[in-house]
Amino acid sequence: MKLSPKEQAMLDGELGPARQWAIQHQQQVGRMFDAEDMVEASQAHMMADPESIGEAGVALFERFGSLPEAERRVAIPMITDPRGVDLTCYEPLGQTEEMAGLERRFIAACQKLGILLTDTCINYQTIMPPVQGEHVAYGDTGVVIYCNSVCGARSNFEGGPSALAAGLTGRTPRYGLHLDRYRQATRRFVVRQQPRGLTDWGVLGAVIGRKSGSYWAIPVIEGIERVPNSDEIKHMGAAMASYGSTPLFHIVGITPECQTLSDVGGDKLAAEDITAAEIGEFRRPFGAKGEKVDVVVFAAPQLSLVEMQQVADLCRGKSIHKDTDLIVCTPPSVYSDAKRMGLIDGIESFGARVLQGTCFYQQYAREIGEANGWKRLLSNSTKIVNILGGYGYQPALASMEDCIASAVAGEIV
Amino acid sequence: MKKELKCHVGIGGVVEGEALVANDNFSARYDLDRIKGIFSRPNHALAGQSYKDKILVFNTAKGGVASAWMLHEMTSRDMAPKAILFNTANTILAQGAALAGMAMCDRFVDGDVTQLIQTGDRVTVYPDEGRVVVKTTGA
Numbered sequence: 001m002k003l004s005p006k007e008q009a010m011l012d013g014e015l016g017p018a019r020q021w022a023i024q025h026q027q028q029v030g031r032m033f034d035a036e037d038m039v040e041a042s043q044a045h046m047m048a049d050p051e052s053i054g055e056a057g058v059a060l061f062e063r064f065g066s067l068p069e070a071e072r073r074v075a076i077p078m079i080t081d082p083r084g085v086d087l088t089c090y091e092p093l094g095q096t097e098e099m100a101g102l103e104r105r106f107i108a109a110c111q112k113l114g115i116l117l118t119d120t121c122i123n124y125q126t127i128m129p130p131v132q133g134e135h136v137a138y139g140d141t142g143v144v145i146y147c148n149s150v151c152g153a154r155s156n157f158e159g160g161p162s163a164l165a166a167g168l169t170g171r172t173p174r175y176g177l178h179l180d181r182y183r184q185a186t187r188r189f190v191v192r193q194q195p196r197g198l199t200d201w202g203v204l205g206a207v208i209g210r211k212s213g214s215y216w217a218i219p220v221i222e223g224i225e226r227v228p229n230s231d232e233i234k235h236m237g238a239a240m241a242s243y244g245s246t247p248l249f250h251i252v253g254i255t256p257e258c259q260t261l262s263d264v265g266g267d268k269l270a271a272e273d274i275t276a277a278e279i280g281e282f283r284r285p286f287g288a289k290g291e292k293v294d295v296v297v298f299a300a301p302q303l304s305l306v307e308m309q310q311v312a313d314l315c316r317g318k319s320i321h322k323d324t325d326l327i328v329c330t331p332p333s334v335y336s337d338a339k340r341m342g343l344i345d346g347i348e349s350f351g352a353r354v355l356q357g358t359c360f361y362q363q364y365a366r367e368i369g370e371a372n373g374w375k376r377l378l379s380n381s382t383k384i385v386n387i388l389g390g391y392g393y394q395p396a397l398a399s400m401e402d403c404i405a406s407a408v409a410g411e412i413v
Numbered sequence: 414m415k416k417e418l419k420c421h422v423g424i425g426g427v428v429e430g431e432a433l434v435a436n437d438n439f440s441a442r443y444d445l446d447r448i449k450g451i452f453s454r455p456n457h458a459l460a461g462q463s464y465k466d467k468i469l470v471f472n473t474a475k476g477g478v479a480s481a482w483m484l485h486e487m488t489s490r491d492m493a494p495k496a497i498l499f500n501t502a503n504t505i506l507a508q509g510a511a512l513a514g515m516a517m518c519d520r521f522v523d524g525d526v527t528q529l530i531q532t533g534d535r536v537t538v539y540p541d542e543g544r545v546v547v548k549t550t551g552a
Contacts, residue, residue: 159481
């Protein structure tokens with residue numbers, strides 16, 4: 001991989017050991033994916049919850065955090081994905097002091113590096129959405145797929161270590177989705193049943209993701225009759241990335257790189273239908289009418305302010321069943337706004353718990369499930385029902401309206 | 414019997430170990446009990462088996478970004494595989510291997526690597542050269 005004089009200086013250690021580590025990391029990854037050089041990135045977004053990074057990961061951050069200021073500060077704006085512990089609310093969930101302690105050490109180290117602790121997986125709705133053609137280094141598959149597809153930005157899935165490396169060097173290896181040829185469609189789907197509501201959009205994304213099935217497969221979608229709003233396409237993308245490892249999709253006439261099918265090479269591909277029967281088949285394992293529900297979860301992705309209002313409206317004048325819990329996850333910035341506007345009080349008076357800066361599946365889901373006796377879980381997020389099966393839950397899927405009605409009834413309506 | 418497989422240039426240093434092979438996919442977050450060092454997801458092809466110090470061989474990588482940290486965390490406790498070979502890796506696992514200093518290779522020119530290597534084979538991985546040497550133990 002060709003290095004500029006500045007990159008060579010980093011490699012030689014002239015800008016300190018953190019940047020040297022970072023560029024060595026990027027060289028290895030770039031070589032594996034045939035990057036010819038580096039591309040400057042304008043922002044980095046890092047997924048790093050304590051369950052994933054562990055003691056070893058926190059120690060790495062602390063080592064960098066102890067360097068002189070000029071050697072430890074990130075080179076570009078760098079933000080964070082949801083945390084694993086809401087430090088204002090962890091004991092009631094059954095999270096331990098050990099978990100909180102790891103989280104506190106990690107936060108302190110990030111602050112020394114100049115990382116902005118946004119703790120959000122919806123930065124494209126709440127912080128600073130990227131612009132078409134902007135090269136970024138984002139983690140969280142839901143963030144990457146939204147920013148690539150809806151904003152037209154350019155990012156690979158950057159796992160935590162690579163996002164940190166990009167933050168420290170201000171660049172990332174130029175491979176995959178930074179290149180035009182990897183953004184062309186490889187699969188073409190025609191939607192035969194129009195999605196209605198957030199869960200339908202999520203299910204559609206999941207079905208397309210599962211059919212695509214690889215990081216290197218890019219779907220182009222025809223047949224969508226109405227422009228979705230940001231929350232709808234957010235659920236679609238998050239589910240597609242979760243089920244398919246898909247980093248980018250195009251919707252003809254809607255997403256910015258695909259005004260016509262031929263813009264992304266879709267005219268050369270055979271079309272495959274997404275039928276009502278396939279959608280129904282996908283939903284079947286997640287339906288469980290009449291069964292008791294232990295916990296209802298709104299998360300993955302975190303809720304926007306608009307979704308918070310929808311939840312608050314549905315909760316008004318009602319109370320949760322005594323044997324059921326409701327957890328709502330939202331970024332700290334949305335939490336503050338929602339608090340000011342009375343939405344948090346509304347949701348909490350229903351009997352729900354609103355967490356700030358976490359996301360349910362990234363916050364020791366197995367341990368909090370065991371501590372609270374949560375097994376049968378209901379959510380409107382197609383992404384979360386995919387993930388939590390592996391964490392000992394029996395997940396079911398329903399619309400936001402039916403989730404609230406089920407929380408009132410104590411069973412799936 | 415000894416054979417040599419060519420693949421794309423990979424990540425990490427030269428390692429030798431015993432192969433554990435499955436025609437399945439891999440995510441550190443969803444498939445493993447990382448404390449015990451075993452595959453824990455009930456419907457994984459290797460459920461219940463230990464992966465410590467093995468050369469793992471899979472079809473592809475799946476799941477979210479967490480695996481990128483987890484290989485490093487596993488290596489720090491000496492409870493990790495020595496290498497992972499894929500037909501097709503994704504960016505996350507490659508990034509994770511780079512942080513952990515774990516050997517990883519993919520894109521084998523002779524076909525499906527989950528068929529080319531058998532569980533129990535002695536395998537030496539040369540990531541810099543894009544080369545894997547396999548000594549079969551079977552008859």
